[in-house]
Amino acid sequence: MGSNRRQGEAQGERLMADQRRELNRRDFVKTAGAITGAAVIGVPAASEAKNSSPHRVSMNIRINGKPHSLVVDARLTLLDLLRETVGLTGTKKGCDHGQCGACTVLVNGRRINSCLSLALSNDGHTITTIEGLAEGDQLHPLQSAFIECDGFQCGYCTPGQICSAVGMLREAAVERAELTDDEIRERMSGNICRCGAYPGIVEAIQTVYHQSQGNDIPASGRD
Amino acid sequence: MFPFEYDRPTQQEKVIDALSHSNRTKILAGGTNLVDLMKNGVEQPERLVDINRLDLTTIAQLDDGGVRLGALAHNSDTANHPLIRERYPLLSQAILSGASPQLRNMATNGGNLLQRTRCYYFTDSGFPQCNKRLPGSGCGAIEGFNRIHAILGGSSQCVATHPSDMCVALAALDATVRVQSSKGVRTIEFPNFHRLPGDTPRLDTNLEPDELILSIDLPPSRFASHSHYLKIRDRASYAFALVSVAAALEMDDEKIRTARIALGGVAHKPWRATEVEKELVGRRAERTLFELAARLAVRDARPLNHNMFKVELVPHAIVRALSLAGGVA
Numbered sequence: 001m002g003s004n005r006r007q008g009e010a011q012g013e014r015l016m017a018d019q020r021r022e023l024n025r026r027d028f029v030k031t032a033g034a035i036t037g038a039a040v041i042g043v044p045a046a047s048e049a050k051n052s053s054p055h056r057v058s059m060n061i062r063i064n065g066k067p068h069s070l071v072v073d074a075r076l077t078l079l080d081l082l083r084e085t086v087g088l089t090g091t092k093k094g095c096d097h098g099q100c101g102a103c104t105v106l107v108n109g110r111r112i113n114s115c116l117s118l119a120l121s122n123d124g125h126t127i128t129t130i131e132g133l134a135e136g137d138q139l140h141p142l143q144s145a146f147i148e149c150d151g152f153q154c155g156y157c158t159p160g161q162i163c164s165a166v167g168m169l170r171e172a173a174v175e176r177a178e179l180t181d182d183e184i185r186e187r188m189s190g191n192i193c194r195c196g197a198y199p200g201i202v203e204a205i206q207t208v209y210h211q212s213q214g215n216d217i218p219a220s221g222r223d
Numbered sequence: 224m225f226p227f228e229y230d231r232p233t234q235q236e237k238v239i240d241a242l243s244h245s246n247r248t249k250i251l252a253g254g255t256n257l258v259d260l261m262k263n264g265v266e267q268p269e270r271l272v273d274i275n276r277l278d279l280t281t282i283a284q285l286d287d288g289g290v291r292l293g294a295l296a297h298n299s300d301t302a303n304h305p306l307i308r309e310r311y312p313l314l315s316q317a318i319l320s321g322a323s324p325q326l327r328n329m330a331t332n333g334g335n336l337l338q339r340t341r342c343y344y345f346t347d348s349g350f351p352q353c354n355k356r357l358p359g360s361g362c363g364a365i366e367g368f369n370r371i372h373a374i375l376g377g378s379s380q381c382v383a384t385h386p387s388d389m390c391v392a393l394a395a396l397d398a399t400v401r402v403q404s405s406k407g408v409r410t411i412e413f414p415n416f417h418r419l420p421g422d423t424p425r426l427d428t429n430l431e432p433d434e435l436i437l438s439i440d441l442p443p444s445r446f447a448s449h450s451h452y453l454k455i456r457d458r459a460s461y462a463f464a465l466v467s468v469a470a471a472l473e474m475d476d477e478k479i480r481t482a483r484i485a486l487g488g489v490a491h492k493p494w495r496a497t498e499v500e501k502e503l504v505g506r507r508a509e510r511t512l513f514e515l516a517a518r519l520a521v522r523d524a525r526p527l528n529h530n531m532f533k534v535e536l537v538p539h540a541i542v543r544a545l546s547l548a549g550g551v552a
Contacts, residue, residue, distance in 0.1 A: 053226065054226045055226060055227065055228050055229050074226070074227060074228070074229035074271070075224045075226065075227070077258070097259050097262070098255060098259060098325075098326060101323065101325060104325055110328045111324065111325050111328060112325050112328050112329045113255070113325045113326060116255050116258045116259055116326075116329065117254060117329065118229075118251070118254060118273075120231070120273065121254060121273055123231070164324075164325065167324070167325075167328075171299075171324065175303055185460075186459075186460050189323055189459075189460035189461040190322075190323025190324055190326065190461060191323075
């Protein structure tokens with residue numbers, strides 16, 4: 001049993017090495033995502049097919065400055081539209097239940113959990129994702145500050161943290177709220193970081209907040 | 224997620240028509256609770272009517288000096304509206320203590336009233352027993368793990384709690400709910416909007432199947448200078464209340480003219496502690512009175528195995544909320 005497992009592992013490693021030669025990691029992840037995505041979105045599993053075939057509806061949406069006309073399964077969430085339909089994998093799927101904030105994007109400039117928003121509810125809306133924040137090679141101030149202040153370790157929650165921080169700084173500016181460290185922690189409580197990079201995240205947000213006192217934070221040059 | 228038909232009408236009449244034709248039609252507003260429950264298979268609508276194109280987002284003053292909150296106004300916009308911050312700070316506090324900023328940006332006022340319990344035996348369809356999800360199947364919580372469950376108003380069929388913070392403040396502020404059906408518009412007093420579980424725990428509210436919430440109306444503000452929302456939970460932010468208290472006082476110098484106490488996390492609906500309120504009226508606002516009166520809130524409590532701590536926590540929370548509301552040290 002033990003030696004079989006070791007053999008299996010060795011074989012698996014050889015296969016992985018072969019795959020690495022064939023595909024770079026990002027393409028591999030995208031391909032795998034597209035396959036599972038099709039299984040989830042396109043064809044309902046036999047046990048789920050009791051009502052009817054999936055209802056498909058047309059919609060228009062603007063993402064990072066680019067208009068899209070799509071026909072989508074009514075069950076598709078905005079998160080899966082971004083990742084699987086449009087191929088913008090910067091927005092992450094964490095819990096898929098609105099509890100972790102990894103999927104945070106800006107809809108018409110406001111931060112929301114894209115995992116709990118049906119794609120069709122966003123017909124006619126303007127979306128900004130992490131891919132839409134930089135201006136060419138010029139990073140958004142929050143992106144630079146997260147790097148500067150060590151605002152992440154594994155990076156999985158980071159796109160959601162940064163999009164949430166963009167929305168939060170706008171909200172605070174409208175409310176004329178003063179952002180102490182405690183206030184930032186409260187206002188960012190919808191974004192969980194399991195690496196525990198919170199001190200760096202708070203510092204990054206404080207840096208941009210102080211830089212931008214009196215100025216609006218640019219969401220994106222392309223929304 | 225099970226397949227469903229999807230529609231996004233622009234007229235209220237179309238929504239009410241869709242509701243009256245099938246009891247498996249669900250309204251979609253913010254989606255923060257419904258979409259989650261559809262992913263878990265707890266909610267399985269045949270048809271979703273997305274009402275986000277209806278014109279129900281306005282927050283405005285009423286002729287009587289009260290304020291109307293549109294059913295589709297977002298929780299965040301409601302909490303931060305100047306009329307609410309100035310005249311109903313209790314409501315702002317309660318809303319801002321709930322969920323996360325992202326969820327409050329999505330969630331609507333009408334949807335907040337209609338959110339379902341977070342009882343784990345209800346939200347996890349892997350549990351075979353839940354009278355709310357599968358009528359007649361039994362209650363997993365009564366003999367199971369029941370730390371977050373009700374100590375007041377429960378039944379032998381269900382001990383779930385209502386999860387909203389906003390609704391606890393609305394109960395204290397004497398709000399009313401304006402709803403429309405094919406028969407016209409009617410107004411429901413807030414204490415009659417949500418139900419106790421009794422023998423029909425599948426029903427959370429007294430809304431008729433073809434009724435659409437139009438607005439939540441607040442009477443003229445009487446409590447702006449003496450109110451406090453106290454929420455006690457397992458972590459500092461982004462958690463449901465174990466116990467919460469909305470305390471609102473109308474003062475006549477040092478005497479209490481009117482008192483409102485509503486409790487969250489203890490019952491199937493926002494729980495008005497009317498006996499405590501009565502005990503306070505006409506008396507001087509002081510800690511000894513609060514301590515005496517607060518005990519009345521749990522006189523009829525029926526705790527379960529894991530939530531006995533709430534019987535002790537509720538009176539302490541009431542005393543603290545009243546002290547902060549009344550400016551009593």
